[in-house]
Structure formats: structure tokens, C-alpha cells
Amino acid sequence: MKKNKAPNSTQFVIFGGSGDLSRAKLIPALFKLSVRDILPRQFSLIALDRQHENRKDFIDDLENSLPETLPEVFTREEWKNFKSNIDYLKLDFNQEAGYRRLQERLNEIETASELPSKRVFYLATSPKFFPVIATGLQKSGLNNTTQPGWPRLVIEKPFGHDLNTACEYNDRITDIYPEENIYRIDHYLGKAMIQNILTMRFANMFFEPIWNKNYIDNIQIISTERMGIKNRGKYYDRAGALLDMVQSHLLQMLALIAMEPPADMSTASIRQEKIKVLCSLPELGPENVEENVVLGQYSGRKEGQEYIKGYQEEDNVRPDSSTETFAAIKLNIDNLRWQGVPFYLKTGKRLQTKNTKIFVQFKTDFHPSLRGADSPEANLLIIKVQPREGVSLQFNAKEPGSQDKIAPVFMDFCQEAPRELKETPAAYEELLAGLFRGDQSLFTHWQGVKNSWQFIDSLRKSAEKIDLTPEKYEAGSRGPEAAKNLIQSESRIWWDRKNINRHSPV
Ligand code: BG6
Numbered sequence: 355m356k357k358n359k360a361p362n363s364t365q366f367v368i369f370g371g372s373g374d375l376s377r378a379k380l381i382p383a384l385f386k387l388s389v390r391d392i393l394p395r396q397f398s399l400i401a402l403d404r405q406h407e408n409r410k411d412f413i414d415d416l417e418n419s420l421p422e423t424l425p426e427v428f429t430r431e432e433w434k435n436f437k438s439n440i441d442y443l444k445l446d447f448n449q450e451a452g453y454r455r456l457q458e459r460l461n462e463i464e465t466a467s468e469l470p471s472k473r474v475f476y477l478a479t480s481p482k483f484f485p486v487i488a489t490g491l492q493k494s495g496l497n498n499t500t501q502p503g504w505p506r507l508v509i510e511k512p513f514g515h516d517l518n519t520a521c522e523y524n525d526r527i528t529d530i531y532p533e534e535n536i537y538r539i540d541h542y543l544g545k546a547m548i549q550n551i552l553t554m555r556f557a558n559m560f561f562e563p564i565w566n567k568n569y570i571d572n573i574q575i576i577s578t579e580r581m582g583i584k585n586r587g588k589y590y591d592r593a594g595a596l597l598d599m600v601q602s603h604l605l606q607m608l609a610l611i612a613m614e615p616p617a618d619m620s621t622a623s624i625r626q627e628k629i630k631v632l633c634s635l636p637e638l639g640p641e642n643v644e645e646n647v648v649l650g651q652y653s654g655r656k657e658g659q660e661y662i663k664g665y666q667e668e669d670n671v672r673p674d675s676s677t678e679t680f681a682a683i684k685l686n687i688d689n690l691r692w693q694g695v696p697f698y699l700k701t702g703k704r705l706q707t708k709n710t711k712i713f714v715q716f717k718t719d720f721h722p723s724l725r726g727a728d729s730p731e732a733n734l735l736i737i738k739v740q741p742r743e744g745v746s747l748q749f750n751a752k753e754p755g756s757q758d759k760i761a762p763v764f765m766d767f768c769q770e771a772p773r774e775l776k777e778t779p780a781a782y783e784e785l786l787a788g789l790f791r792g793d794q795s796l797f798t799h800w801q802g803v804k805n806s807w808q809f810i811d812s813l814r815k816s817a818e819k820i821d822l823t824p825e826k827y828e829a830g831s832r833g834p835e836a837a838k839n840l841i842q843s844e845s846r847i848w849w850d851r852k853n854i855n856r857h858s859p860v
Contacts, residue, residue, distance in 0.1 A: 409440075581700070657830065
């Protein structure tokens with residue numbers, strides 16, 4: 355939430371410039387920032403990789419894919435302007451010579467420009483390269499941090515494979531750059547409604563006084579996907595839903611929902627409060643993991659003429675893999691505000707819909723005369739993250755025309771993004787704009803990442819110990835049956851579009 359200005363001149367170096375992430379999200383997001391005229395005035399992009407032979411190959415490839423990625427924004431003229439600032443170096447991250455070439459190239463560009471440049475090194479690579487690249491940058495002197503906050507090092511998720519590797523990589527990275535230079539990406543923090551959570555909570559009188567165990571019955575944080583693992587079998591089979599979605603995106607949403615009011619809206623204060631929440635996550639041991647966690651894995655299904663592959667049939671996945679593609683977790687945050695309020699997290703691939711929502715369900719301590727079989731429904735606050743953005747508040751009102759019938763009604767706020775901002779990399783655009791301004795509140799702090807790892811690591815180890823295997827669910831379904839039981843056993847239901855307004859959950 356810092357209001358610094360972007361520098362006038364920036365050199366943006368992408369390690370893994372030919373990879374999927376760069377081509378599908380990162381470069382399109384930079385292109386859109388260029389169209390919106392919010393890139394630094396002098397901007398140069400150097401992509402580093404081994405996949406393309408030379409700059410021409412790289413540019414040709416982008417020229418083919420960008421119009422498809424950004425059909426509403428791409429124009430030949432904008433592209434001509436943007437591509438003139440792109441360079442490509444074919445290099446091996448393991449070899450020192452490559453870093454020397456990079457250093458020379460950066461110096462040449464800087465000398466040819468009017469202004470001294472600020473540098474960004476973006477690691478869009480597998481985490482195993484993080485220490486290698488850190489060493490390369492250090493040996494070639496590219497870690498020179500004489501200007502406070504620069505150069506900036508951006509790191510993609512997943513940050514490591516488990517707690518140990520995350521700590522190891524972090525030690526190596528913080529050897530060469532201080533925390534204030536490091537920007538750890540969690541692209542959910544760039545989503546408009548997630549950025550809106552703190553504003554909603556702290557800029558409205560009517561939420562904060564009731565945002566606690568006295569008024570809230572339970573909170574559900576749900577992010578489901580229709581797609582499978584696409585072509586990411588190699589990565590996903592090692593990661594699974596717990597690492598791919600829960601450790602990062604779902605726990606970040608939870609931290610924003612559950613944190614205490616920060617002393618002010620500075621990055622440091624916000625981060626401090628988020629870290630406290632992640633620090634209060636329970637340890638799910640072998641004795642209680644089964645009653646609080648459900649794992650699932652999608653199986654194949656025929657849809658008309660088409661066959662949707664099951665997870666074990668996907669490319670680069672072991673045919674007997676027990677990696678989870680679905681996870682549902684119940685957890686309690688043991689602090690004064692939330693004692694006794696269950697938080698339910700749910701995520702999965704190949705489910706019925708693509709949907710990310712947060713449901714805050716309030717208690718139903720209505721007037722005694724309204725209790726009973728026809729008791730009004732619980733109030734519900736729904737934060738809609740995607741595909742549509744907005745907020746709905748379900749409350750009770752007298753049904754028009756009836757004497758005493760009470761029915762739930764909705765108050766809706768829908769946020770429509772301007773047409774030209776609607777294409778996919780919107781979250782990355784926000785994050786990159788924040789990166790240039792130096793707004794670290796949009797990025798995760800090491801301590802928070804470490805606490806999330808501790809939670810997920812202990813959960814995974816406990817699940818392994820008791821042999822908690824994923825339950826199969828059919829592709830396109832609502833997930834494993836056991837997930838329903840996880841919540842129904844407590845007389846609650848998972849909220850989704852279908853059951854809102856039709857069931858009385860408590
Ligand atoms: C990524 C995960 O971080 O988030 C993917 O690695 C997942 O597996 C994606 O599909 C979901 O992001 P979004 O923005 O489409 O909800």
C-alpha cells in the first residue's frame with residue numbers, strides 16, 4: 355500500500371524467459387502495462403533461457419502467441435513499440451560465462467540510454483535454480499545493493515518443495531539480497547477482490563465489530579478449477595494441491611480474512627499481522643489429521659465423444675501416483691478473536707466450476723420468536739474473487755405480500771473491470787506495477803511463507819504416516835464424498851452457487 359513512484363528507467367531480466375509462465379502471463383502483463391503507459395519511461399526486457407536460439411526466434415514466438423493471449427489489447431503498433439525494447443540471451447544458468455555476458459549487455463544498454471537503470475531480476479524458473487542463479491548473480495557482481503531497495507529480486511512460487519528446501523533457498527537468497535529487495539510472488543495477492551479484503555474490513559463500520567467468534571459461525575475459503583493439470587505433470591505430481599494451492603493462495607486469503615487490524619496500512623504493519631495469523635495455524639498431527647483433512651484425486655470421465663483423462667493418465671504423471679488433486683481442510687485459529695470458529699478450505703482440479711469465493715457465515719442468534727423450523731437463514735457475506743468479482747450480503751427480509759414470511763435477499767456489489775483490463779494476466783499486471791513502485795504489501799514475506807510451509811509440511815507428514823490416500827472423484831464432479839462429510843458432520847454445508855438461498859445450513 356505504499357504510494358512510491360516507479361523509477362524512470364528499468365532493466366527487467368527474466369530467468370526462464372522462454373518458459374510457459376513468461377509467455378502466458380509475465381510478458382503479456384508487461385505488454386499491457388506498456389499499452390496502459392505505466393511502464394518505466396525507459397524500459398528494457400532481457401529474457402534468458404536455452405529454448406530459443408536467438409532474439410529473432412524468441413520474438414517470432416511471442417508475436418505468434420500474444421495476439422491470442424491478448425485479443426482485445428494487441429495491436430501491431432503497440433507490439434512494434436514494445437518489442438523494440440526486448441532482448442534475448444541464450445544461456446545456461448549453471449555457467450558463469452553467461453552471467454558475464456548478461457552483465458555486459460546490461461551495461462551496454464545503460465550506457466546507450468539517458469538515465470542510470472534500476473534492475474529487476476525475475477526468477478521464473480523451477481525453485482531448484484534459485485541457489486544457482488543467486489550464486490551466478492553474486493559472482494558476477496550483479497548483487498551490488500548500493501541503492502536501497504535495488505536491484506529487486508522476484509521469486510515465483512512454489513518457493514521450495516518443502517520446509518527444508520524453502521529454508522535452504524531462502525538462506526542462499528538472503529545471503530545476497532536483503533529482504534527489502536526480495537519480492538515473493540503469490541499472484542492471488544494481485545487479484546482485485548483480494549486486495550479489497552482489507553478495505554472492506556477496515557473502511558466499513560459494520561464489519562469489524564462483528565468480525566469475530568461472537569458473531570461468525572464459520573468461514574469457507576474455496577478455490578475450485580474446471581481444468582486439469584494441463585501439461586504440468588512433471589511439476590504437479592511432486593507438488594499436489596496442498597503445495598500448489600493451499601500453502602500459497604488459500605493461506606494468503608485466510609491471513610487477510612483473519613488478521614488483526616494493522617497499526618497502519620504500511621507494508622510492515624500488514625505483513626506483521628498476516629504473519630501472526632499464519633503463526634497461529636494448528637499443527638495437524640497423525641492423531642487428528644484424518645478428521646480434519648480430505649484428499650482427493652480425479653478419475654477419468656467420458657463427456658459425449660470426448661474422454662477426459664483421469665489424473666493418473668495425464669502425461670508425466672506416475673500411473674500409480676497418489677498425489678492429491680483435491681484438498682479440503684478444517685482448521686481452527688487458536689487466538690482470542692477466532693477461538694472455536696472453524697475455517698474450511700477447499701480446492702481442487704477438474705471440478706464442476708472455476709470459482710474462487712470466500713464465505714463468511716454469521717451465527718443465527720435471532721429473536722427467540724423466530725427460532726424453530728422456519729427460522730430465518732444465516733446471514734452470509736460472500737467475497738467473489740473470480741470469475742466474477744464482487745461482494746454479496748445475504749440478509750433476511752419480509753417476503754413481499756406475505757404477513758410474516760421471512761425470506762433471504764441479497765445486496766450485491768459487482769465490480770466490472772474495464773474491458774481492456776479483463777484479459778487473464780490482470781493479477782500479474784497489478785503485481786508488476788506494485789513491484790516497480792516498491793509496494794511489498796502485494797508480495798509475501800519470508801516469515802509468512804515459512805509459517806505456511808510449517809503447517810503444510812506437518813499436515814503432509816501426518817497424512818503420510820497414517821496413509822491418508824486421496825479418494826477418487828470423477829472429473830467434472832463436486833469432489834470426493836468425504837469432503838461433504840467433513841462439513842456435514844458439524845451440521846454445516848459447503849456453500850456454492852447452487853445451495854445459496856435454498857438450504858438452511860444450521
Ligand atoms: C497457480 C497454480 O499458482 O494457480 C495452478 O500453480 C493453478 O495450478 C493456478 O491453476 C490458479 O490460478 P487462478 O488465478 O487461475 O485461480
